[in-house]
Amino acid sequence: MKYSYFPGCSLKGLGRAYEESLLPVMKHLGVELQELNDWNCCGATAYMAVDEGKACVLAARNLALAEQNGGHQLLAPCSACYMVLNKTQHYCQDYPQMKETVDRALASVNLKYSGHSTVRHPLDVLINDVGLEAIRQKVVRPLKGLKIAPYYGCQIVRPYATFDDQFNPVTMDKLLQALGAEVVRYPLKTKCCGGSLTGTLPDAGIRMVYILLNEARKRGADCLATVCPLCQFNLDGYHAQLRSQYGDAVLIPTLYFSQLMGLAFGLPEEELGLKRAAIPFRWRPAAPVAKAGASVAVA
Amino acid sequence: MVNFKEDIRIGFYVCHCGHNIAAMVDCPEVAKYVATLPNVVLSRDYKYMCSDPGQELIQMDIREHKLNRVVVASCSPLLHEHTFRSATEAGGLNPFFFHMVNIREHNSWVHTDRKEATEKAKGLSQAAVMRVAKHKSLDVKRVPVNPEALVVGGGIAGITAAMALAKAGKKVYLVEREPSIGGHMAKFDKTFPTLDCAACILTPKMSEVGSHPNITLWSYSEVTKVDGYVGNYTVQVKRKARYIDEDLCTGCQDCITQCVFKEPKFEDLFNEGLGKRKPVYIPFPQATPQIVLIDPEVCLNFKRGIKPGQEPVVSDKCKKTCVEACGEKNAIDFTQKDELEEIKVGTIIVATGFKTFEAERLPQYGYGIYPNVYTALEVERLVNASGPTGGDVILRDGKEPKSIGIIHCVGSRDKKTHVWCSRVCCMYSLKLAHLLKEHTGAEIYNFYIDMRTPGKGYEEFYNQLLDEGNHFIRGRVGEVTDWAVTKEEEGKLVIRVEDTLAGVVRRIPVDMVVLATGLEPQKDAQDVRRLFNMSCGSEGFFLERHPKLAPVNTFNDGVYIAGCCQGPRDIPDTVAQAGAAAAEALALIDTGYVEQEPNTAYILADCCGCKSCIPLCPYTAITYDETTLKAVINEALCKGCGTCVGSCPSGSIVQNLFEDDEIFSEIEGVLAFK
Numbered sequence: 001m002k003y004s005y006f007p008g009c010s011l012k013g014l015g016r017a018y019e020e021s022l023l024p025v026m027k028h029l030g031v032e033l034q035e036l037n038d039w040n041c042c043g044a045t046a047y048m049a050v051d052e053g054k055a056c057v058l059a060a061r062n063l064a065l066a067e068q069n070g071g072h073q074l075l076a077p078c079s080a081c082y083m084v085l086n087k088t089q090h091y092c093q094d095y096p097q098m099k100e101t102v103d104r105a106l107a108s109v110n111l112k113y114s115g116h117s118t119v120r121h122p123l124d125v126l127i128n129d130v131g132l133e134a135i136r137q138k139v140v141r142p143l144k145g146l147k148i149a150p151y152y153g154c155q156i157v158r159p160y161a162t163f164d165d166q167f168n169p170v171t172m173d174k175l176l177q178a179l180g181a182e183v184v185r186y187p188l189k190t191k192c193c194g195g196s197l198t199g200t201l202p203d204a205g206i207r208m209v210y211i212l213l214n215e216a217r218k219r220g221a222d223c224l225a226t227v228c229p230l231c232q233f234n235l236d237g238y239h240a241q242l243r244s245q246y247g248d249a250v251l252i253p254t255l256y257f258s259q260l261m262g263l264a265f266g267l268p269e270e271e272l273g274l275k276r277a278a279i280p281f282r283w284r285p286a287a288p289v290a291k292a293g294a295s296v297a298v299a
Numbered sequence: 300m301v302n303f304k305e306d307i308r309i310g311f312y313v314c315h316c317g318h319n320i321a322a323m324v325d326c327p328e329v330a331k332y333v334a335t336l337p338n339v340v341l342s343r344d345y346k347y348m349c350s351d352p353g354q355e356l357i358q359m360d361i362r363e364h365k366l367n368r369v370v371v372a373s374c375s376p377l378l379h380e381h382t383f384r385s386a387t388e389a390g391g392l393n394p395f396f397f398h399m400v401n402i403r404e405h406n407s408w409v410h411t412d413r414k415e416a417t418e419k420a421k422g423l424s425q426a427a428v429m430r431v432a433k434h435k436s437l438d439v440k441r442v443p444v445n446p447e448a449l450v451v452g453g454g455i456a457g458i459t460a461a462m463a464l465a466k467a468g469k470k471v472y473l474v475e476r477e478p479s480i481g482g483h484m485a486k487f488d489k490t491f492p493t494l495d496c497a498a499c500i501l502t503p504k505m506s507e508v509g510s511h512p513n514i515t516l517w518s519y520s521e522v523t524k525v526d527g528y529v530g531n532y533t534v535q536v537k538r539k540a541r542y543i544d545e546d547l548c549t550g551c552q553d554c555i556t557q558c559v560f561k562e563p564k565f566e567d568l569f570n571e572g573l574g575k576r577k578p579v580y581i582p583f584p585q586a587t588p589q590i591v592l593i594d595p596e597v598c599l600n601f602k603r604g605i606k607p608g609q610e611p612v613v614s615d616k617c618k619k620t621c622v623e624a625c626g627e628k629n630a631i632d633f634t635q636k637d638e639l640e641e642i643k644v645g646t647i648i649v650a651t652g653f654k655t656f657e658a659e660r661l662p663q664y665g666y667g668i669y670p671n672v673y674t675a676l677e678v679e680r681l682v683n684a685s686g687p688t689g690g691d692v693i694l695r696d697g698k699e700p701k702s703i704g705i706i707h708c709v710g711s712r713d714k715k716t717h718v719w720c721s722r723v724c725c726m727y728s729l730k731l732a733h734l735l736k737e738h739t740g741a742e743i744y745n746f747y748i749d750m751r752t753p754g755k756g757y758e759e760f761y762n763q764l765l766d767e768g769n770h771f772i773r774g775r776v777g778e779v780t781d782w783a784v785t786k787e788e789e790g791k792l793v794i795r796v797e798d799t800l801a802g803v804v805r806r807i808p809v810d811m812v813v814l815a816t817g818l819e820p821q822k823d824a825q826d827v828r829r830l831f832n833m834s835c836g837s838e839g840f841f842l843e844r845h846p847k848l849a850p851v852n853t854f855n856d857g858v859y860i861a862g863c864c865q866g867p868r869d870i871p872d873t874v875a876q877a878g879a880a881a882a883e884a885l886a887l888i889d890t891g892y893v894e895q896e897p898n899t900a901y902i903l904a905d906c907c908g909c910k911s912c913i914p915l916c917p918y919t920a921i922t923y924d925e926t927t928l929k930a931v932i933n934e935a936l937c938k939g940c941g942t943c944v945g946s947c948p949s950g951s952i953v954q955n956l957f958e959d960d961e962i963f964s965e966i967e968g969v970l971a972f973k
Contacts, residue, residue: 165662167661167662167663167778168662168663168668185668187778187780187781187782188782211784215782
C-alpha cells in the first residue's frame with residue numbers, strides 16, 4: 001500500500017503531534033507514505049472564504065503534483081486539507097468555469113489536473129485498505145479500561161460524506177474499539193469545535209469548546225480522540241479561558257487517534273508527540289504479558 | 300400485374316391540434332408540399348383531426364376521391380392511431396392502409412425554430428406517404444380471454460379488487476405472501492380522518508374474501524412464474540409450507556397454548572417486533588385464513604443452523620405437545636414441503652403494496668440508538684388494543700410518556716433519501732397525535748415541513764387537532780439527541796429544530812419520539828416487475844400506462860395495478876383504484892376476446908432451420924418444427940418486437956407492418972427530402 005502524503009501546514013506546525021504519531025503508525029502497518037514534493041497551502045479557511053477561485057487553484061496544484069508523480073491516491077490527514085481538496089475536485093467537476101480558471105492557472109506553470117486523483121483520509125485508508133483485522137493483530141498493549149469520546153469534527157463528513165456517515169460517523173469508533181478501548185457514546189461527535197471563532201469571537205468559540213469537553217466528561221470519558229489539528233488545538237488549548245469564563249477548566253486531554261494507535265501498538269512513547277499537548281495524558285496501557293511460548297514483538 | 304403508379308391514391312391530413320402543432324409547424328405549408336408528392340390525390344390541413352368532423356372528413360374523402368391510402372400527421376400513435384384506423388375502416392378501407400406521423404411529441408413540442416420544424420414535418424410526412432404506398436391489407440385476430448383472474452397481494456387493494464371480481468361472478472385466485480391477508484391496514488389502529496377502527500372496517504371484508512365461493516385464497520404463497528399473454532396466462536404459485544394441513548386445521552389454536560414454549564419468546568413481526576410469539580402462531584386474532592403456522596427456524600422439532608434458502612430439516616427432538624393438543628384433527632404435519640401449483644387466468648391485478656422507509660438510515664433521528672424513538676407503524680401497534688401492550692402506551696423503558704414529538708417527512712421530500720411526498724404521513728401523524736393524546740394526555744409536538752391535508756374531511760381533521768391543543772412547529776428536525784443542556788432536558792430526548800415560523804432554533808425535550816416514516820417500493824419490486832413484465836418508474840413504483848388516463852393499466856395488456864405498489868396513497872384512494880383495476884379486468888373478461896395487433900412476424904419457406912432466432916425471442920413464441928425442419932412462430936405469442944427479423948441470417952423472417960420495402964420506402968422518403 002502506497003500513498004502520496006500531503007501534510008499541509010498544520011501537521012508541520014501546531015499539529016505536529018499528528019504527523020509525529022501518524023507516520024510511525026502507518027509504517028508499522030506497512031503503509032508507505034511518500035511526502036508530496038513541493039506541496040503548497042491547501043487553500044483552506046481564509047482563502048476559501050475570500051476567493052474560491054484562488055483557493056481551488058492552490059488545492060488543484062497539489063492534486064496536479066500528485067498526478068504528475070503517479071501518486072493518484074493522496075493522503076490528507078488534516079480535516080481542512082481533506083475538505084478543501086475534495087471541494088476542489090467537486091467544483092472542477094460541477095462548474096466548467098472553475099475548471100477553466102484552474103486549468104489556466106496550472107498551465108502557466110506547466111501543470112495539468114485531470115481529475116483522476118483520489119483524496120483519502122487516514123481513517124478511510126485504515127478501515128477500508130488496511131482493515132480492522134490487520135490493525136487488531138498489531139495491538140500488543142490493548143487500551144483496556146480507557147474510555148474515549150470519539151470526536152470527528154465537522155469537515156471530514158461535511159459537506160462531503162466520502163467514507164462515513166454524515167451525521168453519525170463510526171469509523172473511528174470501530175478503530176478505537178479494535179485497539180481495545182471503550183468508546184463512550186458521544187452525540188456531539190460532529191458538532192463544531194469553535195473553529196477560528198476561538199480567535200475572532202472568543203466568547204462564542206470558548207462556549208463551543210466548553211460544551212464539547214463538558215459533555216465528554218459527563219459521559220465518563222478519560223479523553224477525547226480527534227482527527228483534526230484545529231479541533232485538537234481548540235479542545236486542548238483554552239483551559240485557562242474556560243476557567244475564567246465558566247470557572248471550570250475541564251482538564252480532559254484530547255489526543256489524535258494516531259497517538260492512541262501508537263500506544264496500543266507499543267511504539268516508543270517519545271515518538272508519538274504525547275508531550276506536545278497542553279493537558280497531559282498520563283494514562284498508559286498495561287505492559288504486554290508474554291504468553292508462554294510466544295514472544296511479543298515490541299517495536 | 301398491378302400498376303402501382305396508377306392505383307395508389309393517398310389522402311394526406313395534417314392536424315393543427317389547436318396551437319399544439321400549428322404554433323411551431325406551418326401546417327398549410329406542409330399540406331401544400333405533400334400535395335406535390337407522387338400518388339397523393341388530396342392533401343389537407345385541419346384544426347382537430349381527432350374530432351368527429353375530422354374523422355368524417357377522412358371517411359367522406361375516401362368515398363368521394365376514391366382514396367385507398369390515408370396518412371395523418373398529428374400526435375403520437377399511442378393516442379390516436381386507433382381513432383384514425385377506425386375512421387379509415389369506416390370509410391371502407393382496410394384499417395392498415397392508414398399510417399400516422401407524429402409531428403407533435405416528436406416535433407412541435409420539442410423544437411423552437413418554426414421554419415426548421417416545418418421542414419422536419421415535411422420530411423416525416425414524405426416518409427409516411429412513401430411508406431403507406433407499400434402497406435398491405437391485414438387482419439386483426441381475436442383471441443379468447445380466460446374468465447378467471449389472479450389478484451396478487453391481499454392488502455386492502457387486493458381484497459377490494461378480488462371482491463369486486465368475485466361479486467361479478469368471476470373466479471378469482473387471491474395470492475398473499477404473508478400467512479394472513481389484511482396487509483398494512485390490519486396493523487393500523489384507527490383510520491383518518493373519521494377515526495373508525497381499522498379492524499372493524501377491514502375484518503368483515505377479510506372474512507368475506509375468506510368464505511366467498513368464487514375466491515380461492517392462497518395465503519403464505521408467492522407467484523414464482525408467469526407465462527403466456529393477455530387473456531391466457533399460466534401462473535406458477537409457490538405455496539410455502541406452514542407445517543399445518545390447511546384443510547384439517549380449525550383454527551382452535553390449542554396447539555399454541557400447549558406448545559412446549561410456555562411463554563412467547565420470538566420476534567413478532569406483525570407487532571413490528573414489539574411483542575413476542577411462539578414457534579407455532581397465528582399472526583393476529585382476526586387473521587384470515589384462521590390457520591396457524593409453524594416457524595421452522597425456531598420450532599424445536601426442526602434442526603438449528605439451516606442456512607436461509609435451504610429446506611428445513613425435521614429433528615424430531617421436541618415432545619410435540621402441539622400434536623397432542625391437536626389430537627384427532629391431526630392437522631400438524633412436520634414433513635410438509637413447499638408446493639408448486641399451476642393456474643390459468645386471463646387477467647392479473649398486481650396489488651403488492653409498499654414498505655415503510657427504514658428509519659435507521661437517518662441516524663440523526665436516533666432510531667435504534669435511543670429506545671424511546673419509535674416508527675409510526677410501531678406506534679400503531681402500541682395504541683392498538685390487540686397490540687403487544689394491549690393498547691397502553693408504555694415505552695421501551697417502562698415509562699408512560701408525558702411529552703411526545705412526532706417528526707414528519709422521515710425519508711420523504713429529501714434529496715438524500717426519497718424526493719417524493721409519501722402523501723399519508725401528515726394525516727397519519729395527525730391521527731397518531733390524536734390517539735396518543737387520548738391514551739396518555741401527553742403534550743404532543745408535530746414537526747412538519749408543510750402540512751399536506753388535501754382530501755375529504757382532512758383539513759377539518761387538522762383543525763380539530765389544532766383545537767385539541769397540539770403543538771405544530773414548522774421546520775425539518777435537525778436531530779434527536781440525549782445531549783442535555785439544562786436540568787429539564789436531563790434524561791429526555793431533545794429534538795433540535797429550526798422553527799422557521801419563529802425564526803429561532805429550538806430544543807424541545809420529550810419522552811418519546813415518533814418518526815413518520817415515508818412509503819417506498821417493496822424490496823423485491825424489481826423482481827415482481829420482471830415477473831409480470833411491467834415497468835417501474837425511477838423511484839421503483841410500478842409504472843401505470845398513462846398517469847392520468849390509464850392509471851391502473853400497465854404496458855402489459857391484461858396486467859393491472861392497484862394500491863401503493865403504484866405509488867403512495869391512502870386507503871380511500873387505494874380502494875377506489877382497486878375498484879378501477881377490477882373494472883378494467885372485468886371489461887376485458889366480459890368482452891371475451893382480445894384483438895391482436897397484426898404486426899406479428901412470420902417465417903418464409905426458405906427458412907434453413909438454423910434455430911438462431913429461437914433463443915432470442917423474449918416471448919418464447921418461436922419453436923422448431925421437426926417435420927418441416929423450419930422455425931414456426933406462434934402468432935398469439937408474438938409481440939412484434941422484430942428481434943428475430945433482424946437476427947435471421949437468411950432474411951427469412953418477415954414482420955407485418957415492418958416489411959423491408961415498407962421500411963426502406965420510409966427511409967428513402969425522409970432521406971430524399973431536402
